[in-house]
Amino acid sequence: MTTSTRKQRELQAxxxxxxxxxxxxxxxxxxNYLTMERIAETVEYSKGTIYNHFASKEDLVCSLCCRCxxxxxxxxxxxxxxxxxxxxxFSAIGxxxxxxxxxxxxDSQNILTVKNNAIREKISKEKLIExxxxxxxxxxxxxxxxxxxxxxxxxxxxxxxxxxxxVFGFWSMHYGALLLDQSxxxxxxxxxxxxxxxxxxxxxxxxxxxxxxPLSTVTDTARLFEKISSALFD
Amino acid sequence: MTTSTRKQRELQAxxxxxxxxxxxxxxxxxxNYLTMERIAETVEYSKGTIYNHFASKEDLVCSLCCRCxxxxxxxxxxxxxxxxxxxxxFSAIGxxxxxxxxxxxxDSQNILTVKNNAIREKISKEKLIExxxxxxxxxxxxxxxxxxxxxxxxxxxxxxxxxxxxVFGFWSMHYGALLLDQSxxxxxxxxxxxxxxxxxxxxxxxxxxxxxxPLSTVTDTARLFEKISSALFD
DNA sequence: ACCTGAACACCGTTCAAGT
DNA sequence: ACCTGAACACCGTTCAAGT
Numbered sequence: 001m002t003t004s005t006r007k008q009r010e011l012q013a014x015x016x017x018x019x020x021x022x023x024x025x026x027x028x029x030x031x032n033y034l035t036m037e038r039i040a041e042t043v044e045y046s047k048g049t050i051y052n053h054f055a056s057k058e059d060l061v062c063s064l065c066c067r068c069x070x071x072x073x074x075x076x077x078x079x080x081x082x083x084x085x086x087x088x089x090f091s092a093i094g095x096x097x098x099x100x101x102x103x104x105x106x107d108s109q110n111i112l113t114v115k116n117n118a119i120r121e122k123i124s125k126e127k128l129i130e131x132x133x134x135x136x137x138x139x140x141x142x143x144x145x146x147x148x149x150x151x152x153x154x155x156x157x158x159x160x161x162x163x164x165x166x167v168f169g170f171w172s173m174h175y176g177a178l179l180l181d182q183s184x185x186x187x188x189x190x191x192x193x194x195x196x197x198x199x200x201x202x203x204x205x206x207x208x209x210x211x212x213x214p215l216s217t218v219t220d221t222a223r224l225f226e227k228i229s230s231a232l233f234d
Numbered sequence: 235m236t237t238s239t240r241k242q243r244e245l246q247a248x249x250x251x252x253x254x255x256x257x258x259x260x261x262x263x264x265x266n267y268l269t270m271e272r273i274a275e276t277v278e279y280s281k282g283t284i285y286n287h288f289a290s291k292e293d294l295v296c297s298l299c300c301r302c303x304x305x306x307x308x309x310x311x312x313x314x315x316x317x318x319x320x321x322x323x324f325s326a327i328g329x330x331x332x333x334x335x336x337x338x339x340x341d342s343q344n345i346l347t348v349k350n351n352a353i354r355e356k357i358s359k360e361k362l363i364e365x366x367x368x369x370x371x372x373x374x375x376x377x378x379x380x381x382x383x384x385x386x387x388x389x390x391x392x393x394x395x396x397x398x399x400x401v402f403g404f405w406s407m408h409y410g411a412l413l414l415d416q417s418x419x420x421x422x423x424x425x426x427x428x429x430x431x432x433x434x435x436x437x438x439x440x441x442x443x444x445x446x447x448p449l450s451t452v453t454d455t456a457r458l459f460e461k462i463s464s465a466l467f468d
Numbered sequence: 469a470c471c472t473g474a475a476c477a478c479c480g481t482t483c484a485a486g487t
Numbered sequence: 488a489c490c491t492g493a494a495c496a497c498c499g500t501t502c503a504a505g506t
Contacts, residue, residue, distance in 0.1 A: 031352035035479060046491045047481080057480065109351050115417035116350055117343050118265035132420065139424055162435065164426050168411070169436030173403065176410025180402075183349035186366065190373055192398045201396065202403035206436070209443030269498060280472045281500080291499065472505075479497090486491075 015053050017043050023064055027106050031113065034061075058122040062131060065114045068107040069134040075100050076141045078232050086149035087212045092228045093142055094174055094203045098196050099229055101178045108182045142167045154213045166210060173206060174199060200225055249287050251277050257298055261340050265347065270294075292356040296365060299348045302341040303368040309334050310375045312466050320383035321446045326462045327376055328408055328437045332430050333463055335412045342416045376401045388447045400444060407440060408433060434459055 021042040025034050036057055040047045054060040079092035101108040113119055114131070146163050149155040159166065181187065181195040192198065204216035255276040259268050270291055274281045288294040313326035335342040347353055348365070380397050383389040393400065415421065415429040426432065438450035 030355065032355060036481085037479070040492095048483085048491055049489085051481070052489080112346075112350055113352065115413065116346055117416075117418070118347065120418055121264065121266060135419060136424055143425075164424075165432045165435050168414075168421075168426050168429075168432050169407065169439070172410035172414055172433075172436075173407040174410070175414060176406035176408070177402070179349065179413065180406055180409060182351075184351065184354055185369060187402075190370055190398075191377075192402050195402075198399045198402050199406075201399050202406075202440070205403070205443035206440050207443075209439035209441075270500085271498070274473095282472055282502085283470085285500070286470080470506085472503105474501105474503095476499105476501080478499090480495105481497105482493105482495080484491105484493095487489085 011053075014043075014045070018045075018050060018053055018060070019063060019067065022060060023067075023106075026064070026110070031109075036060075055124045055127075056122055058119050059124050059127045061110065061119070062114055062123045062127045065110050066127075066131050066134055068104070068110055069131065069138065071104075071107075072097070072100055073134065073137055073141070075232060076138060079228075080141050080145065082228065082231055084228075085214065086145055086152060086154045087207060087214060088224065088228065090142070090145045090149070090170070090207070090212070091203060091224070092232065093145070094170060094199070095225065095228050096232050097174050098178065098199050099233060101182070102196055103233075105182060108178055112179055112182065139167060139171070142171070149212060156211060159210065169206060170203065173202060177202075245287075248277075248279070252279075252284060252287055252294070253297060253301065256294060257301075257340075260298070260344070265343075268295075289358045289361075290356055292353050293358050293361050295344065295353070296348055296357045296361045299344050300361075300365050300368055302338070302344055303365065303372065305338075305341075306331070306334055307368065307371055307375070309466060310372060313462075314375050314379065316462065316465055318462075319448065320379055320386060320388045321441060321448060322458065322462065324376070324379045324383070324404070324441070324446070325437060325458070326466065327379070328404060328433070329459065329462050330466055331408050332412065332433050333467060335416070336430055337467075339416060342412055346413060346416065373401060373405070376405070383446060390445060393444065403440060404437065407436060411436075 018039060022034060022039050025038065025042070034057075036047055036050055039060075040050050043050075050060075054063065075096040076093055079096040080089060082089050082092045084092075101111075114123070120128075143163060146155065146159075146166050150157050150160055150163070177195055177199050187195065200221070204221055208215050208217070252273060256268060256273050259272065259276070268291075270281050270284055273294075274284050277284075284294075288297065309330040310327055313330040314323060316323050316326045318326075348357070354362075377397060380389065380400050384391050384394055384397070411429055411433050421429065434455070438453075438455055442449050442451070
């Protein structure tokens with residue numbers, strides 16, 4: 001049990017303070033403006049104290065990323081609890097992902113940053129483990145819905161071996177789409193529609209390809225999207 | 235017409251020399267070891283001369299990225315020329331992408347780096363335009379195959395409006411998968427199969443979802459993969 | 469006209485000194 | 488035991504001087 005002393009709670013509070021300051025600095029002025037010096041000034045502690053909390057700038061940024069994944073897990077859990085068919089609940093996870101990153105573009109920037117090897121190399125082993133454990137939680141939620149779909153019969157059990165392939169396909173489609181969107185490629189200029197909309201179409205096509213019942217051909221997908229998104233974010 | 239003088243050719247050659255040096259440095263020691271100083275030493279010119287060729291370190295890295303996209307266009311064109319159905323040719327593009335980045339992991343690292351806003355902000359307008367024009371070429375190749383599929387009837391023409399949505403879905407799925415693979419997430423540890431394999435499965439499911447004929451259910455997909463990949467890379 | 473490298477600015481990180 | 492900030496190392500970028 002974590003019987004936190006007053007001291008520990010104060011430290012914890014200061015850590016949040018630092019992270020909040022860093023996040024708001026990122027939001028307002030971008031990554032290149034974010035310096036350890038400036039963070040220290042903002043929270044009115046010395047640089048040494050910041051380093052007392054975070055082993056490096058990269059660890060600090062990775063901590064921001066962990067907070068963001070934690071938020072995602074929250075939304076994913078709401079999606080998991082959505083009252084509907086397995087397909088609707090799995091779709092809800094996609095919508096949760098898609099809308100969360102759309103509403104918090106800075107968070108997706110951050111995810112992108114941490115994925116970069118140049119940054120990643122400098123992250124401490126412990127922080128990486130912390131982040132990977134959060135990532136595992138995320139995929140576990142998605143996997144369990146696929147398993148339930150097979151158990152119920154919404155998804156043919158010949159896919160039992162491909163369980164993680166389905167999750168991976170769905171994940172990578174959303175991940176890729178949102179990164180493409182975030183990374184400044186002028187998609188509209190290349191003749192593409194809004195990303196959230198294309199994602200919703202393609203997610204349905206993908207699940208249709210797996211014959212996940214009920215198919216989108218017998219569903220009012222536009223209305224379903226509205227229902228799910230208001231259930232998740234209102 | 236570019237009637238290049240001797241001087242211009244020498245400059246061009248030196249630029250390639252610099253890029254080669256930078257690329258090999260990236261391969262061998264990673265992004266954090268790559269310095270303008272070290273590049274200058276390696277090619278035996280001064281830092282000032284390097285800056286004569288590239289406005290900034292980020293521009294240099296972006297130029298590496300452009301070379302990589304140019305290579306990709308090459309492979310994509312071979313995929314376009316593949317003798318087979320429209321579906322096979324479109325699949326060939328996915329395989330080209332997938333295998334190229336698998337064979338050149340450093341290139342996918344580089345793409346990832348350039349997508350990052352912190353880096354992107356520092357790239358000069360001209361370089362960005364150069365890169366975007368290459369990216370447009372890539373999507374154009376993919377789009378034209380989809381158009382041909384609709385014209386021939388391999389793909390129902392109700393998808394005429396979704397033409398770019400199909401390309402985008404296919405692109406984002408591959409892009410996301412390969413970035414997830416490249417970015418150090420321990421996929422196997424999370425219970426996933428090799429990425430190229432999952433991608434091939436999911437790409438087929440995706441195209442089946444769009445009812446792109448002939449469906450994978452009437453195809454020996456494992457053999458097709460072999461055929462296409464040896465046509466592209468041997 | 470082009471090349472050079474010393475000098476500058478900036479920033480992440482450390483650690484001796486202070487409380 | 489914890490905090491501080493001067494000092495250090497490193498690197499991208501510039502530009503006056505040289506050829």
